[in-house]
Amino acid sequence: MSSEPTNDESTELTPEVSRRRALGIAGLGAAAIGGLAYVGREAVASADSEKASALAAGGLAPRGLPIAFHGPHQAGIATPVQDRLHFTTFDVKTENRGELISLLQAWTRAAERMCSGLDAVEGGAFPRIPEYPPGDTGEAVGLPASRLTLTIGFGPTLFRKGGKDRFGLTGRKPEALEDLPKFRGDTLDPLRSGGDIAVQACSDDPQVAVHAIRNLARIGFGTVSVRWSQLGFGKTSSTTPEEQTPRNLFGFKDGTNNPAVDDTATLDQHIWVGAEDEPEWLRGGSYLVARRIRMLIEIWDRTSLVEQERIIGRDKAEGAPAGLRFERDPVDPAKQPPDSHVLLAMPETNDGATILRRGYSFVDGSDGLGRLDAGLFFLAYQRDPRTGFIPVQQKLARADVLNEYIRHTGSGVYACPPGVTGPDRWWGDTLFA
Numbered sequence: 001m002s003s004e005p006t007n008d009e010s011t012e013l014t015p016e017v018s019r020r021r022a023l024g025i026a027g028l029g030a031a032a033i034g035g036l037a038y039v040g041r042e043a044v045a046s047a048d049s050e051k052a053s054a055l056a057a058g059g060l061a062p063r064g065l066p067i068a069f070h071g072p073h074q075a076g077i078a079t080p081v082q083d084r085l086h087f088t089t090f091d092v093k094t095e096n097r098g099e100l101i102s103l104l105q106a107w108t109r110a111a112e113r114m115c116s117g118l119d120a121v122e123g124g125a126f127p128r129i130p131e132y133p134p135g136d137t138g139e140a141v142g143l144p145a146s147r148l149t150l151t152i153g154f155g156p157t158l159f160r161k162g163g164k165d166r167f168g169l170t171g172r173k174p175e176a177l178e179d180l181p182k183f184r185g186d187t188l189d190p191l192r193s194g195g196d197i198a199v200q201a202c203s204d205d206p207q208v209a210v211h212a213i214r215n216l217a218r219i220g221f222g223t224v225s226v227r228w229s230q231l232g233f234g235k236t237s238s239t240t241p242e243e244q245t246p247r248n249l250f251g252f253k254d255g256t257n258n259p260a261v262d263d264t265a266t267l268d269q270h271i272w273v274g275a276e277d278e279p280e281w282l283r284g285g286s287y288l289v290a291r292r293i294r295m296l297i298e299i300w301d302r303t304s305l306v307e308q309e310r311i312i313g314r315d316k317a318e319g320a321p322a323g324l325r326f327e328r329d330p331v332d333p334a335k336q337p338p339d340s341h342v343l344l345a346m347p348e349t350n351d352g353a354t355i356l357r358r359g360y361s362f363v364d365g366s367d368g369l370g371r372l373d374a375g376l377f378f379l380a381y382q383r384d385p386r387t388g389f390i391p392v393q394q395k396l397a398r399a400d401v402l403n404e405y406i407r408h409t410g411s412g413v414y415a416c417p418p419g420v421t422g423p424d425r426w427w428g429d430t431l432f433a
């Protein structure tokens, strides 16, 4: 294993840790130097560590600095939520298991590099032989790592598609990894659903997130093709309660009652696939549910403030639960309107079902009918979707008044393997072992 810190440590960001991490980056860069572009990105990353140290001293997760790629769990789940998202799913085009494995290995090496603020591959954007196409597309040259995380997940169709065992993986499919049931009111677009492999790229710089996905797609050319993709801005959930809670496009604070990165007891009980869970290859991993949810903001904007607050179950200014004063006051079910979103979704009314939300707002232009195609790209991690997202959404789909203002238009479920623990390991190696 490398001497880099793992992403398990990345939540405790002291100036000392920041310095250690900066040294780790410098070491990796020096070993990999083969083109000018490395020097450029590396230098920016190191300079940024100064700024990061100052921020860390103030107790905030440093921006610009890398979030460690290696660790027992993948980064991008229980790590601080960045500002921007580029989520993409891929369909695997090859039928050859060896080619799929080679791709996952190449992707892992590229992901390690990009999350450290380096180009995707050695040789980078400016290869020594200019007659060759560059190995990196170049748009992130000069940009710091910007807390880039890349998180991979495998969809049910990777294991079996059209009754066919494609890569000898059918017997390895987790029982919990089934297509989500159709929920009441679903208006899903098949072109925005499913996918054999999903990659969630999060970063504080949209260009860094887009660069990462683009370069993975480029490396995968001929082996995988992009199925669907979603850009997101403005995180709608936080995993760091010491930071200001972000607001969604309905104007409400979102993510108040989300598990925090340092709440290891909750994460172990509800988010990570546990040491006794099956299948063994997924232990330390998690399940991701993605839902593209259109928000009918024009209708919402004509709804009174009182009604908006009644629907959510929290007040809009402070974010306090109904009948209470402060955002962090524990929700009192007795004071909640009987059909409020919060009352219907909270663990206490769902047999303890707890999910880690990591969603983003989106505006994908307009719909041709004078309305913005805007919404919330809902991402939620959990130990098992059968006891996490599915029962909560079944209840919300039946009773949530919020349904008058939202439409679910895209969907996917993915098994996210454990983290890559060192430079000799790769994304999904436990699945193919």
Ligand SMILES: C=CC1=C(C)c2cc3[nH]c(cc4nc(cc5[nH]c(cc1n2)c(C)c5CCC(=O)O)C(CCC(=O)O)=C4C)c(C)c3C=C
Pocket (backbone or CB within 6 Å): 248, 250, 252, 253, 254, 255, 256, 257, 258, 291, 293, 294, 295, 312, 314, 331, 341, 342, 345, 346, 347, 355, 375, 376, 378, 389, 392, 393, 396, 406
């Ligand atoms: C099935 C899970 C959920 C979906 C889908 C969902 C969509 C959705 N939510 C909001 C806005 C808010 N949600 C809030 C809380 C909240 N939501 C869920 C689950 C889903 N939301 C949970 C588990 C919780 C936490 C409940 C609790 O424990 O108190 C809030 C309140 C602030 C907060 O705690 O995060 C808001 C606001 C929208 C707009 C939306 C679809 C577009």
Ligand SMILES: [Fe+2]
Pocket (backbone or CB within 6 Å): 341, 345
């Ligand atoms: Fe919600």
